[in-house]
Amino acid sequence: MTSATQPAIGSYLAEVRTGLPLAREMACQLIECSDDQLPYLLATASALKERFKPTVITYSRKVFLPLTNLCRDYCGYCTFRRDATDPGAHTMTPDEVLATVQTGEKLGCTEALFSLGDKPELVFPEMRKTLKRLGYNSTLQYLEAMCQLVLKESTLLPHPNPGLMSTEWLRRLSAVSASMGLMLETTSTALLSAGAAHENAPDKVPAKRLHTIEEAGKLNIPFTTGLLIGIGETPAERVDTLLAIRELHRRYGHIQEVIVQNFRVKPDIPMRDWPEPSRGEMLRCVAVARLLIPEANIQAPPNLSAPYYDDLLDAGINDWGGVSPLTPDFINPEKPWPHLEQLRSRTEAKGFQLRQRLPVYPEFIPAAMAQGGLLAEKLKASADGVGYARRAA
Numbered sequence: 001m002t003s004a005t006q007p008a009i010g011s012y013l014a015e016v017r018t019g020l021p022l023a024r025e026m027a028c029q030l031i032e033c034s035d036d037q038l039p040y041l042l043a044t045a046s047a048l049k050e051r052f053k054p055t056v057i058t059y060s061r062k063v064f065l066p067l068t069n070l071c072r073d074y075c076g077y078c079t080f081r082r083d084a085t086d087p088g089a090h091t092m093t094p095d096e097v098l099a100t101v102q103t104g105e106k107l108g109c110t111e112a113l114f115s116l117g118d119k120p121e122l123v124f125p126e127m128r129k130t131l132k133r134l135g136y137n138s139t140l141q142y143l144e145a146m147c148q149l150v151l152k153e154s155t156l157l158p159h160p161n162p163g164l165m166s167t168e169w170l171r172r173l174s175a176v177s178a179s180m181g182l183m184l185e186t187t188s189t190a191l192l193s194a195g196a197a198h199e200n201a202p203d204k205v206p207a208k209r210l211h212t213i214e215e216a217g218k219l220n221i222p223f224t225t226g227l228l229i230g231i232g233e234t235p236a237e238r239v240d241t242l243l244a245i246r247e248l249h250r251r252y253g254h255i256q257e258v259i260v261q262n263f264r265v266k267p268d269i270p271m272r273d274w275p276e277p278s279r280g281e282m283l284r285c286v287a288v289a290r291l292l293i294p295e296a297n298i299q300a301p302p303n304l305s306a307p308y309y310d311d312l313l314d315a316g317i318n319d320w321g322g323v324s325p326l327t328p329d330f331i332n333p334e335k336p337w338p339h340l341e342q343l344r345s346r347t348e349a350k351g352f353q354l355r356q357r358l359p360v361y362p363e364f365i366p367a368a369m370a371q372g373g374l375l376a377e378k379l380k381a382s383a384d385g386v387g388y389a390r391r392a393a
């Protein structure tokens with residue numbers, strides 16, 4: 001767009017502010033808007049955020065549990081995964097899980113985030129042996145037992161991210177989880193081709209991921225998903241990924257948050273020479289996410305935009321995601337989470353109040369409570385009258 005179209009953009013955005021749904025074609029223009037037009041886009045996104053959840057920005061105080069870093073996929077940007085024989089390959093024991101959540105409990109954490117590789121036992125006999133020694137047949141079965149352990153032995157609430165899941169596993173894991181997650185990342189099938197980020201990642205086929213997210217919707221599971229930007233997709237494909245999420249949310253109403261995550265380069269990954277998305281790309285994508293799905297929780301991780309992460313507040317996010325006072329970000333270990341006091345002061349400097357939420361957002365608590373049992377008991381004990389974390393500091 002040129003500056004000649006600026007008034008047209010301004011008047012279009014004024015209509016979006018009053019409820020006009022953002023059309024795909026305009027979203028594709030806005031996600032590449034000029035620096036002159038960016039302030040109009042950001043102001044609109046901020047206004048929509050304020051209409052959705054005024055004055056408050058949330059975060060979840062969590063411990064990060066890398067249950068296993070063995071994974072059968074080889075994403076070009078991943079520094080987390082290991083083969084079974086690699087140095088650093090590790091599957092946490094129940095004692096390690098328990099020790100981490102109990103330390104987290106003392107630090108006021110309310111979320112146990114289980115992040116793990118996708119079905120490693122399908123390709124690594126060593127993983128099958130480990131699981132057998134622990135008394136389980138599959139990684140998902142072990143994960144289910146560890147979620148139960150967390151619920152039974154601590155006040156933390158599990159949020160597992162184990163990759164693709166069948167309907168049956170979604171059902172089983174949702175009975176022991178406050179919410180669940182699977183990043184869609186992208187709907188671009190071009191990234192599956194030779195030399196692209198998902199060439200060797202059978203679990204990153206967009207249709208398979210959309211299927212898991214849809215099945216979660218049919219089961220009414222509060223579900224986290226989102227985009228990973230800067231891994232080879234085009235700006236229009238970012239819009240299409242957001243539209244796919246919007247469509248599933250419109251159909252099932254279960255998307256509790258949409259994460260906009262930016263690729264960060266690391267020295268040991270196949271994509272180590274790949275350019276990172278700029279601050280401007282990130283702001284545009286977050287703002288377009290807010291415009292496309294105005295009534296969704298939009299999250300961006302602060303550690304991946306440090307030191308200027310507070311700029312994301314200008315683009316319409318209402319959540320910082322999981323921040324840990326204890327465990328590192330095992331997915332981006334070189335990017336430490338900001339200290340919670342710094343996060344609070346920078347959030348307040350922008351005029352917002354920082355609130356600690358649970359791994360399930362207040363408006364999705366009834367769906368999680370419907371599971372009943374120990375999960376419902378623990379949730380009831382953890383939530384305050386509004387649905388935020390009762391033990392918030």
Ligand code: SF4
Binds near residue numbers: 075079081117203
């Ligand atoms: S990003 Fe996830 S699925 Fe891809 S290699 Fe890493 S752990 Fe495996």
